[in-house]
Amino acid sequence: MPKNDLSALPESMQKCYRLLEATSRSFAAVIQALDGELRPAICIFYLVLRGLDTIEDDMTLANEVKVPLLVDFHEIIYKTGWTFNGNGPDEADRHLLVDFDVVIAEFLKLRPAYQEVIADITKRMGLGMSKFLGAQVHTKDDYNEYCHYVAGLVGIGLSKIFAASGLESEAVGTSEHLSNSMGLFLQKTNIIRDYLEDIIDGRIFWPRAVWIKYAPNGKLDDFRAPENKAAALACLNDLVTDALAHIPDVFAYMSSLRNQSVFNFCAIPQVMAIATLALVYDNHQVFTRTGVKIRKALAVKLMMGATNMPNLYAIFGEFLANLESRVRTEDPSYEATVAAIERAKVML
Numbered sequence: 001m002p003k004n005d006l007s008a009l010p011e012s013m014q015k016c017y018r019l020l021e022a023t024s025r026s027f028a029a030v031i032q033a034l035d036g037e038l039r040p041a042i043c044i045f046y047l048v049l050r051g052l053d054t055i056e057d058d059m060t061l062a063n064e065v066k067v068p069l070l071v072d073f074h075e076i077i078y079k080t081g082w083t084f085n086g087n088g089p090d091e092a093d094r095h096l097l098v099d100f101d102v103v104i105a106e107f108l109k110l111r112p113a114y115q116e117v118i119a120d121i122t123k124r125m126g127l128g129m130s131k132f133l134g135a136q137v138h139t140k141d142d143y144n145e146y147c148h149y150v151a152g153l154v155g156i157g158l159s160k161i162f163a164a165s166g167l168e169s170e171a172v173g174t175s176e177h178l179s180n181s182m183g184l185f186l187q188k189t190n191i192i193r194d195y196l197e198d199i200i201d202g203r204i205f206w207p208r209a210v211w212i213k214y215a216p217n218g219k220l221d222d223f224r225a226p227e228n229k230a231a232a233l234a235c236l237n238d239l240v241t242d243a244l245a246h247i248p249d250v251f252a253y254m255s256s257l258r259n260q261s262v263f264n265f266c267a268i269p270q271v272m273a274i275a276t277l278a279l280v281y282d283n284h285q286v287f288t289r290t291g292v293k294i295r296k297a298l299a300v301k302l303m304m305g306a307t308n309m310p311n312l313y314a315i316f317g318e319f320l321a322n323l324e325s326r327v328r329t330e331d332p333s334y335e336a337t338v339a340a341i342e343r344a345k346v347m348l
């Protein structure tokens with residue numbers, strides 16, 4: 001079957017691909033390009049987690065309603081006909097849950113090996129999300145733990161599905177530390193970039209142990225004021241430096257892949273993340289406007305280029321050199337940032 005001909009599929013699977021296109025900014029094309037059984041399995045995995053994240057992100061839901069939904073979501077995906085009429089971060093996400101019965105119908109048709117991975121990851125992510133509804137991200141360990149629940153587990157689950165398909169080695173499925181790092185690099189980039197959006201929504205994911213070192217009056221919100229620009233940039237650059245530390249694991253994981261469609265699927269979010277980290281590094285716009293994003297033309301260039309290890313190294317090398325050219329000796333993280341860049345560059 002040609003990869004974009006959906007007409008031979010059941011109506012409910014066609015509907016799932018339409019929900020995927022409506023809800024994912026960057027994943028729809030790469031998921032539809034995956035080989036064989038991975039295409040429906042990863043599409044459904046995406047929609048299940050997008051549904052769970054829509055509940056997490058729904059700030060109109062009382063925690064007494066939200067917590068049981070998050071914790072029980074791994075059982076909900078087995079309930080034929082279940083739907084939910086709530087308020088997602090946007091209309092497409094809300095609509096996904098209104099039509100969630102089709103996702104469940106297609107989930108139940110997947111091979112049990114895929115269903116078990118998806119249910120296990122959904123269970124652990126829902127529990128982790130609920131734990132952090134009532135807890136703050138105090139320490140760096142908390143920060144790594146939250147990112148593990150919402151993104152590291154995605155990497156671990158994806159890797160187990162890749163291995164179960166036979167398209168990737170068993171080792172990919174068992175290297176959980178590297179899979180976790182793949183997710184943490186994406187999630188930390190998202191959290192750093194979304195400083196203002198998350199504050200406006202009443203959520204804080206920046207770890208207190210880091211920002212308290214810089215916030216002049218002990219409030220994260222202080223970084224928005226123009227007079228606190230130096231402190232804000234110092235904190236931002238500290239967090240970018242922390243994220244850069246995952247790059248060696250990203251290279252090790254990517255080097256272990258052998259299927260081209262899996263490689264492209266994994267590489268594209270990673271190159272978008274390094275480009276985003278370079279964009280936000282030492283950039284005061286993070287504190288003054290929402291939606292700081294790489295240019296569309298750059299995104300297209302990166303997506304087309306990230307197809308093999310030499311090209312992946314070349315793309316990362318370019319952004320690492322750009323970062324290195326912009327470090328300031330007055331920055332409190334200066335030495336740590338240079339060290340993190342050097343540790344990544346020796347692998348190029």
Ligand code: PS7
Binds near residue numbers: 042046186
């Ligand atoms: C199953 C393809 C490729 C080994 C929906 C892809 C929140 C950054 O925090 O809503 O709400 O602002 O912007 C994707 C590892 C996960 C991590 C995750 C599922 C890469 C729901 C992506 C994506 C692992 C939990 C952006 C993690 O959402 O975030 C599939 C390898 C979903 C990946 C969340 C965050 C994604 C994210 P927030 P967003």
Ligand code: MN
Binds near residue numbers: 053056057
């Ligand atoms: Mn979320």
Ligand code: MN
Binds near residue numbers: 053054057
């Ligand atoms: Mn979200």
Ligand code: MN
Binds near residue numbers: 136137138139142
């Ligand atoms: Mn804590």
Ligand code: MN
Binds near residue numbers: 191194
């Ligand atoms: Mn975000």
Ligand code: MN
Binds near residue numbers: 187190191
């Ligand atoms: Mn995110």
